[in-house]
Amino acid sequence: MNIILLGPPGAGKGTQAQRLVEAHGMKQLSTGDMLRAAVKAGTPVGLQAKAVMDAGELVSDEIVSALIGDELDALAPGQGAIFDGYPRTAAQAASLDAILEERGQTLEHVIELDVDEDALVERITGRFTCATCGKGYHDKFEQPKVAQTCDKCGGHDFKRRPDDNEATVRTRMAEYRAKTAPILPIYEARGIVSRVDGMGDMDDVTAAIEAVLGS
Numbered sequence: 455m456n457i458i459l460l461g462p463p464g465a466g467k468g469t470q471a472q473r474l475v476e477a478h479g480m481k482q483l484s485t486g487d488m489l490r491a492a493v494k495a496g497t498p499v500g501l502q503a504k505a506v507m508d509a510g511e512l513v514s515d516e517i518v519s520a521l522i523g524d525e526l527d528a529l530a531p532g533q534g535a536i537f538d539g540y541p542r543t544a545a546q547a548a549s550l551d552a553i554l555e556e557r558g559q560t561l562e563h564v565i566e567l568d569v570d571e572d573a574l575v576e577r578i579t580g581r582f583t584c585a586t587c588g589k590g591y592h593d594k595f596e597q598p599k600v601a602q603t604c605d606k607c608g609g610h611d612f613k614r615r616p617d618d619n620e621a622t623v624r625t626r627m628a629e630y631r632a633k634t635a636p637i638l639p640i641y642e643a644r645g646i647v648s649r650v651d652g653m654g655d656m657d658d659v660t661a662a663i664e665a666v667l668g669s
């Protein structure tokens with residue numbers, strides 16, 4: 455089963471994707487994570503993307519769609535994909551259709567995380583992750599159970615994203631409203647969109663997503 459998690463920055467896509475990976479062995483395909491890895495490795499894609507990401511704008515459709523195609527080819531047979539942060543434009547939505555069709559795959563669900571924009575700045579400015587395994591946390595909403603120790607891998611190093619500041623968040627939200635929200639009708643016309651309340655606590659959001667997936 456292949457699904458898209460759609461929602462503005464901070465809606466909880468990564469958090470819920472990590473839970474689906476744990477529960478169902480699906481693969482999280484986050485273009486943001488792929489781009490950050492490229493920036494860190496100093497690849498040509500990373501060098502091109504860095505300033506755009508720091509400004510909170512969108513990287514080119516060609517770059518992200520190429521990244522997604524490569525990652526899909528690396529999936530285990532029968533492994534479902536969770537698209538997290540992709541597609542973000544109508545052109546990317548069209549590319550995803552082509553990419554899936556070339557591989558004989560289909561898209562079963564688009565899950566829209568419905569959130570109150572005012573909450574997003576607080577979510578994003580408090581976000582941090584384990585530097586070793588990538589597990590997500592929040593200063594207020596999800597702290598490690600033992601201080602400075604990752605619940606998942608026991609690591610002690612944590613990191614914050616350079617673009618997780620209030621100024622950039624506003625640009626990212628504007629990009630979402632202008633370019634990403636308008637792709638919803640494409641999927642609504644296919645009858646595969648489910649809207650989930652993303653303002654509840656994380657377990658309630660997970661339960662609502664599981665209900666959509668029928669598991």
Ligand code: ADP
Nearest residue numbers: 463464465466467468469577581591592595656
């Ligand atoms: P996205 O991937 O959509 O940008 P994240 O999953 O990284 O968003 O969530 C942003 C921040 O908000 C993280 O620090 C996460 O721990 C926190 N968070 C996620 N879901 C919820 C929720 N339902 N309630 C409160 N905080 C949440």
Ligand code: AMP
Nearest residue numbers: 485486507510511512513518539540542
């Ligand atoms: P994210 O991790 O999803 O919040 O993405 C972080 C940043 O990476 C975004 O603000 C964009 O600059 C870039 N990015 C991630 N995914 C995409 C995408 N699908 N299309 C364009 N830019 C993207």
